[in-house]
Amino acid sequence: MQLPPDHPPIVPRKVGVLLVNLGTPDGSDVPSVRRYLAEFLSDRRVVEIPPLVWQPILRGLVLTTRPKKSAHAYQQVWTKDGSPLAAITREQTATLQGAFGPGVMVDYAMRYGRPAIADRLQALKDEGCERILIAPLYPQYCAATTATANDKAFAHLATMRWQPAVRTLPPYHDDPHYIAALKESIEAGIAALEFEPEILVASFHGMPQRTLMLGDPYHCQCQKTARLLGEAMGRELIVTFQSRFGPAKWLGPATDEVLMDLAQKGTRRLAIFAPGFSADCLETLEELAIRGREEFTGAGGTHFAYLPCLNASAPGMRMLRGIIARELAGWIDQG
Numbered sequence: 001m002q003l004p005p006d007h008p009p010i011v012p013r014k015v016g017v018l019l020v021n022l023g024t025p026d027g028s029d030v031p032s033v034r035r036y037l038a039e040f041l042s043d044r045r046v047v048e049i050p051p052l053v054w055q056p057i058l059r060g061l062v063l064t065t066r067p068k069k070s071a072h073a074y075q076q077v078w079t080k081d082g083s084p085l086a087a088i089t090r091e092q093t094a095t096l097q098g099a100f101g102p103g104v105m106v107d108y109a110m111r112y113g114r115p116a117i118a119d120r121l122q123a124l125k126d127e128g129c130e131r132i133l134i135a136p137l138y139p140q141y142c143a144a145t146t147a148t149a150n151d152k153a154f155a156h157l158a159t160m161r162w163q164p165a166v167r168t169l170p171p172y173h174d175d176p177h178y179i180a181a182l183k184e185s186i187e188a189g190i191a192a193l194e195f196e197p198e199i200l201v202a203s204f205h206g207m208p209q210r211t212l213m214l215g216d217p218y219h220c221q222c223q224k225t226a227r228l229l230g231e232a233m234g235r236e237l238i239v240t241f242q243s244r245f246g247p248a249k250w251l252g253p254a255t256d257e258v259l260m261d262l263a264q265k266g267t268r269r270l271a272i273f274a275p276g277f278s279a280d281c282l283e284t285l286e287e288l289a290i291r292g293r294e295e296f297t298g299a300g301g302t303h304f305a306y307l308p309c310l311n312a313s314a315p316g317m318r319m320l321r322g323i324i325a326r327e328l329a330g331w332i333d334q335g
């Protein structure tokens with residue numbers, strides 16, 4: 001069929017997958033960290049205080065003190081490929097693209113900082129993706145993570161004349177693929193240690209306690225992940241919540257307090273891991289692997305191990321491929 005000479009170009013139809021993670025600063029210097037924190041902590045899904053009250057506190061207090069402290073923390077985990085979260089997310093994207101082959105276009109974006117969700121969503125559409133799965137990589141649903149990533153994607157869709165059809169990845173906290181991948185990865189991590197841990201700690205990112213009362217399923221989904229994982233491994237796990245922010249009451253028990261308490265009460269050998277993070281990042285590599293070790297050994301522990309997240313490991317990528325392929329049902333050949 002002959003197209004009119006001024007017809008917009010026609011590109012072949014494709015299916016796209018947009019992996020989304022939280023975001024990270026472009027550099028570990030104080031101005032980069034300040035820019036990132038300003039965007040992150042201005043998100044009303046993250047800090048649920050009216051902006052008229054919160055913005056003066058954020059600008060006058062938080063952004064004048066925290067960036068220096070956080071930049072110091074980022075400097076301890078920064079790699080030649082940049083922030084660990086960014087480097088690992090890139091690797092997950094490339095590995096998943098290899099697993100799906102040319103029938104599916106896999107890309108990634110960050111909720112805060114770069115690459116921006118709007119830019120990558122638009123790029124997928126411009127490449128001909130008329131069907132896109134938006135995949136926030138959070139196993140446990142939380143308004144401050146999953147919902148805000150989806151909000152950002154839908155805000156961009158609202159600007160489009162020709163929208164792609166979209167699906168969003170549901171939480172996968174109790175998915176057998178995820179539990180099996182965690183079991184495989186953690187058991188391999190323990191087998192490689194030079195000591196036998198007496199205690200296993202599963203540390204999840206915390207949230208303000210009131211979000212549980214407001215109906216956010218995050219806390220329950222973390223507990224269920226830990227229960228299923230403990231049952232699969234045939235071992236008891238201690239569940240803790242880390243990374244408290246601000247003066248409000250957060251979900252507990254707090255990871256740092258539990259580490260010190262266990263050591264003070266006589267635990268000597270301990271392994272900790274963070275099943276709620278799909279990629280290692282500041283919160284795992286600095287807060288758990290570095291500071292957690294100091295807290296535990298400072299209180300009398302002798303052997304401490306931090307076991308890495310699923311990242312782009314073989315079990316982690318098999319899991320991601322499995323859950324994403326399922327969500328693409330009817331859009332791709334399931335073969």
Ligand SMILES: C=CC1=C(C)c2cc3[nH]c(cc4nc(cc5[nH]c(cc1n2)c(C)c5CCC(=O)O)C(CCC(=O)O)=C4C)c(C)c3C=C
Pocket residue numbers: 022023024025046047066070083085138142144145205206207208243245276277280281282283
């Ligand atoms: C895995 C789920 C996460 C939840 C839930 C979450 C909630 C949440 N976080 C903050 C404040 C901060 N978080 C920071 C870093 C950070 N948080 C997550 C994940 C969750 N956050 C990740 C993956 C990262 C790491 C980013 C990286 O660059 O590696 C930070 C920034 C670092 C710092 O200054 O400590 C802050 C601040 C709040 C307030 C919140 C829920 C209300």
Ligand SMILES: [Fe+2]
Pocket residue numbers: 205243
């Ligand atoms: Fe966080």
Ligand SMILES: [Fe+2]
Pocket residue numbers: 219220221223
């Ligand atoms: Fe609960």
